[in-house]
Amino acid sequence: MIKKLTLTLAATALLILPALPAPSFAANAGETVTSGQLLNNRVLIPLRAVSQHLGASVGWFQKEKLVSIDNGGSRIFLAANFKRALVYTLPIDQSTVKYIEMDVPVQVIQGTTYVPLKFVGQSLGATIAWNQQSKQATIAVDGKKIVVNMEQPSISVPSSQQITDTHLILLSQKLNEAVIGSSVKNLTTLFKPLFTEKLIRSISQDNLEHSTKYEAPITSVEYTSKTTATLSQSVIIANGLTAEDQYIEDRTAQLIYTGGVWKVDRVNYTRRVIPAGFGQYNPT
CATH class of the missing domain: 3.10.450 (Nuclear Transport Factor 2; Chain: A,)
Known part of the structure; x- marks a missing residue:
């Protein structure tokens, strides 16, 4: 027997999440990622590339269209086309789940999963910055940084x-x-x-x-x-x-x-x- 949900993943109410412990930063200073996306004035960054540089472990579950991120002390789940991320404290306990409400949803573009730049700062304890003139995002932890350049669209629509x-x-x-x-x-x-x-x-x-x-x-x-x-x-x-x-x-x-x-x-x-x-x- 099935009944309708009254609360969706994109619900407007959100729980305030304390800053998560910062993961160890695996990249050298000045690491560069070249496949960021700028959509509707929101910066999206490729989840796997950035997380790997940050030392987090990323999993993708094709059937469920679900992403998991392990950053040492927490496990984060994100579902494609939704704005809400679920965050568990490790070891997993269903009673400890908390939520991050993102301003734009997780999106799959040409087979790559993208998340909002702001989410990286919230979930991985990173400091983020956006340079409007150069169209570059900077993600910094422990004095090291990743520079994310925006990818030029392969298809230019007037x-x-x-x-x-x-x-x-x-x-x-x-x-x-x-x-x-x-x-x-x-x-x-x-x-x-x-x-x-x-x-x-x-x-x-x-x-x-x-x-x-x-x-x-x-x-x-x-x-x-x-x-x-x-x-x-x-x-x-x-x-x-x-x-x-x-x-x-x-x-x-x-x-x-x-x-x-x-x-x-x-x-x-x-x-x-x-x-x-x-x-x-x-x-x-």
Whole structure:
């Protein structure tokens, strides 16, 4: 038997987390990472590269889309497309779990997991700084530092053609309306401005029959060419009787730029489960 959750990982309330013990800094002074991302005025850094330089152990669980970080005294878990990190004091004890609420979510970009720069300072006890002029982030511990340079986008989409947050929200809302295909009338009139004809045909055939409602997008769109992009969203849809297992649905929308407008061309839904005992997982 399954019941709906009333609290999501992206809940607005957060617990204030004391500074964690600083890990030993394994890198030499001046280590450089060249694959940072600047999205929506937020600095994202590659989790594995930075954590390895900081001496932390990182694990990735593909099926659950879950990241673990061991920094000696704590184990941290982050789920893709969510803003909340779970922090356990080692050895693991479920009663000691605390939370960090991040200003942007964990995001997977071209197969690499990225986290907010601010999160590194909060979770690993590092001092962080951002140089707006050089577009460089500095992470320092014990007098040593890592410089993170922002990676130049491999795909350059003109600013006038880039998808606005307002348009993304509208696309998400329309997808929420379209999922109950059998109850929607006048599909072409309702959705043609934002959906391709191929997607509208799928809706009319009930190929999008889902009842889950997604909140406004919190991840950044990933451009795959100048005229194609991907938007990934996630939502907790239910839990077990003990309210421990987390049942998550991911919605991936493929977007195309046609006729001067970004439209949804395809939508895929997948499910994943984060088991109640995930805190016992060992990094790989």
